[in-house]
Amino acid sequence: MSQPVGTLRQQVTGDLYAEVQTFYAQQMRRVDALDIEGFADTFTDDGEVVHAGGHRQSGREEMIAGMRASLPRYRDIAVRHWFGHLIIEPDAADEDTLRVSYYSLVTQTDREGKVAFQPTFTVDDVLVRRDGRLMTRSRVIHRDTPVAPPAS
Template sequence: MSQVVRATESQVTGDLYAEVRTFYARQMRRVDALDIEGFAATFTEDGEVLHANGELAKGREAMVAGMRAALPRYRDIAVRHWFDHLLIEPVDRQGAELRVSYYSLVTRTDRAGVVTFEPTFTVEDVLVRRDGRLLTQSRVIHRDSPVAL
């Protein structure tokens, strides 16, 4: 699947950009630390993640169960999620809902310090503001593939 490229017309404030970047930094530090419940808490109760392989996790409980099942994959390695090239598009003027698209790189470092890379992904999120804080309502993860010429 080739990635979708959208032209964004709206610009967000520097404060909102910093808030979104900080949100993702905290969210990814939780997942990288294998704080499964803490990571799931950064989603709305009914939040969902559509993985690149087609697997859909709906709700925090399903996310936690899926992540617990994957824990053996992370034995003896340190995982880091790196996000960049964020496009932030407000859905409304109040900033209560945001569409965010970004690139993701995942590294895995073993005990000897050898780093390997996962395939790269393009991610599309919908963030919503609840009680003054951002939460992920939905996430769609696309595995990157060459553009057809």
């Protein structure tokens, strides 16, 4: 099977697309299971997360401590992260570095089955390949805000 392709400057292959989607599927299963150490393991040692409010967590230890502190919030809800519209751009100079952007929607289902939603986010990741395995080196989370100025 061969079909012409050509939308990105550096076109992503189907194999890599499937791999990145699978990477996130596994990473999100861990965070949604509140498997804090397992989640941290999907980041490089020097991995960084910049949260929507601007707070920066550097390195796995800080990440783990931050997640531990927020655990009580998830005591009575099942959290699920949903992704959409991934754009995957392999670095032109280094094929083991990928820039990935995606939409994120977070559902919180309580024990009665009622679903609540966090505001939507857009996320910019840098993934790197270490010993053949993808890991997140940096993540910047942007809360989606209106484009136009408020009505006056």
